[in-house]
Amino acid sequence: VRCQQELLSETYYKQLRAEGLEYGPGFRGIELLWLGKGEVLGQVRLPEMLVGTASTYGIHPALLDACLQLIGATFVEQGIQTSESALTGKDGERYLYLPISVASFRISLPVQERVRVYVHINGKNQETRTGDVFLYDEQGKLLAEVLGLCVKRVSRAAVQRMLQGN
Numbered sequence: 060v061r062c063q064q065e066l067l068s069e070t071y072y073k074q075l076r077a078e079g080l081e082y083g084p085g086f087r088g089i090e091l092l093w094l095g096k097g098e099v100l101g102q103v104r105l106p107e108m109l110v111g112t113a114s115t116y117g118i119h120p121a122l123l124d125a126c127l128q129l130i131g132a133t134f135v136e137q138g139i140q141t142s143e144s145a146l147t148g149k150d151g152e153r154y155l156y157l158p159i160s161v162a163s164f165r166i167s168l169p170v171q172e173r174v175r176v177y178v179h180i181n182g183k184n185q186e187t188r189t190g191d192v193f194l195y196d197e198q199g200k201l202l203a204e205v206l207g208l209c210v211k212r213v214s215r216a217a218v219q220r221m222l223q224g225n
Contacts, residue, residue, distance in 0.1 A: 062095035088125030162207025
């Protein structure tokens with residue numbers, strides 16, 4: 060068992076908020092997560108307010124988003140954000156990692172309202188981190204996979220400028 064350190068979802072979302080990522084109630088689907096070195100196991104559920112729309116999709120976008128949020132947990136170690144060099148530059152600038160690409164995305168079976176998720180990082184450097192995300196049902200059957208999800212470091216100031224239209 061490699062992912063032994065449990066992290067409460069509320070603690071994780073609080074850490075994300077502190078880093079500048081605020082998820083509203085429709086996008087807070089992570090229920091439980093367990094951390095390992097460069098990997099995360101998670102239990103994710105479609106928020107109750109969206110359950111009525113689940114059958115419209117092969118995988119509900121809010122559920123998929125919550126599953127992809129778990130890549131950020133690979134930055135967490137012993138309950139705190141790791142690698143000040145990854146999240147804070149030498150000049151003191153604070154950074155976020157935002158998704159920029161996916162190599163492939165495949166849905167094998169319709170995804171229900173609750174999934175188990177495994178994220179494994181298979182490449183990283185100062186600017187990017189790449190990993191694979193696998194979604195399973197409660198019996199362990201593969202439902203979907205996102206291969207080669209790449210997140211890139213961007214300064215919080217640049218994100219703020221973009222959001223303000225400057």
